[in-house]
Amino acid sequence: MSRIYARIAGIGHYVPPARLTNHDLERIVETSDQWITERSGIKERRIASIDENTSDLGYKSALKALEDAGMKAEDIDFIVSATNTPDMIFPATGCLEAAKLGLKAPCFDVQAGCPGVIYALEVARAFIESGIYRNVLVITSEVLSRFVNWKDRTTCVLFGDGAASYVLTASSEPGFIGSCLSGDGSLGDLLKFPAGGVREPASEYTVKNHRHAVFMQGREVFRYAVSYMAKASLKALERSGLSPQDIDWVVPHQANKRIIDATMDKLGLPHEKAYVNIDKYGNTSVATIGIALSEMKEKGLLKRGQNVLIVSFGAGFTWGAIVFRY
Numbered sequence: 604m605s606r607i608y609a610r611i612a613g614i615g616h617y618v619p620p621a622r623l624t625n626h627d628l629e630r631i632v633e634t635s636d637q638w639i640t641e642r643s644g645i646k647e648r649r650i651a652s653i654d655e656n657t658s659d660l661g662y663k664s665a666l667k668a669l670e671d672a673g674m675k676a677e678d679i680d681f682i683v684s685a686t687n688t689p690d691m692i693f694p695a696t697g698c699l700e701a702a703k704l705g706l707k708a709p710c711f712d713v714q715a716g717c718p719g720v721i722y723a724l725e726v727a728r729a730f731i732e733s734g735i736y737r738n739v740l741v742i743t744s745e746v747l748s749r750f751v752n753w754k755d756r757t758t759c760v761l762f763g764d765g766a767a768s769y770v771l772t773a774s775s776e777p778g779f780i781g782s783c784l785s786g787d788g789s790l791g792d793l794l795k796f797p798a799g800g801v802r803e804p805a806s807e808y809t810v811k812n813h814r815h816a817v818f819m820q821g822r823e824v825f826r827y828a829v830s831y832m833a834k835a836s837l838k839a840l841e842r843s844g845l846s847p848q849d850i851d852w853v854v855p856h857q858a859n860k861r862i863i864d865a866t867m868d869k870l871g872l873p874h875e876k877a878y879v880n881i882d883k884y885g886n887t888s889v890a891t892i893g894i895a896l897s898e899m900k901e902k903g904l905l906k907r908g909q910n911v912l913i914v915s916f917g918a919g920f921t922w923g924a925i926v927f928r929y
């Protein structure tokens with residue numbers, strides 16, 4: 604029997620229309636367009652409206668991915684949803700998205716920092732390659748704007764809201780060809796959302812002290828991100844039997860333009876081979892890679908048969924990379 608591969612049959616993204624520019628932020632915190640642009644590459648980000656939740660963004664992107672795949676919701680066997688900003692602690696956002704799609708199917712959330720997208724795609728791949736499911740919907744969605752401290756200039760300028768979805772299907776043609784997942788939980792304190800869980804349940808103290816918000820030691824995170832994004836990429840390439848030069852596009856997590864450039868340098872690839880759209884959306888965590896891929900497809904940059912490397916790093920720490928033939 605020939606090998607079963609997981610292949611991307613459809614992809615789509617949704618970002619809320621409201622834009623928050625660096626100049627808008629200059630009126631909220633002590634910052635400048637120049638600092639944000641030079642240190643991160645971000646010019647603006649999208650902000651969900653008050654009645655839009657993570658599952659709404661995810662649902663809208665899922666409809667687009669289904670359309671791109673030429674499928675209906677009932678064709679989907681399994682939903683894997685990646686998010687760090689769930690609508691609620693439970694039920695899982697994946698279940699809420701399934702309900703919006705009118706789909707009664709197995710559904711759950713993967714929570715693994717920004718690389719939750721790589722982890723979710725790997726879960727989907729494993730179920731497809733094992734022959735258990737044929738069509739898997741991977742939804743990546745975040746509403747980070749409700750999880751930042753808008754008085755903390757070191758974090759609030761970085762994040763944005765958005766979603767992207769992938770329909771993965773079983774195929775005799777590759778497909779996902781190599782991957783690498785890794786993590787180091789001992790470094791978790793460098794990037795965290797401290798309160799609202801069992802350790803620090805919501806209280807007057809946690810609210811007053813902005814404990815319900817992203818906390819990050821940026822410089823440290825930056826250092827690890829550069830090192831592990833490159834390492835994961837090289838490992839995934841090795842497992843694919845490909846070299847960096849065989850890759851048509853690197854689509855990296857969009858946390859910082861300088862991290863992307865440093866990763867490309869470590870891979871020995873020109874910066875132009877990385878698709879970068881951080882200027883328009885900021886860091887949308889799990890959604891950055893899918894928004895980029897979907898945008899590339901719309902622009903005609905992503906073509907069937909191309910070799911693509913996706914790679915991410917984030918809270919956990921977790922990191923990972925996948926090489927696929929589109």
Ligand code: UT7
Nearest residue numbers: 634638642643717756757760821822824825828858859917
């Ligand atoms: O997606 C998950 C993974 N996340 C990441 O990978 C993010 C990794 N980290 C980064 O991208 C960068 O560390 C940041 C963009 C967050 C910060 O850039 P940096 O070059 O590492 O700046 P820094 O934290 O070392 O701060 C430099 C200076 C500080 O002032 P002093 O101490 O030198 O006087 C900060 O207080 O810049 C100051 N600063 C700001 N100034 C204007 C920090 N934030 C701002 C701001 N506007 N928004």
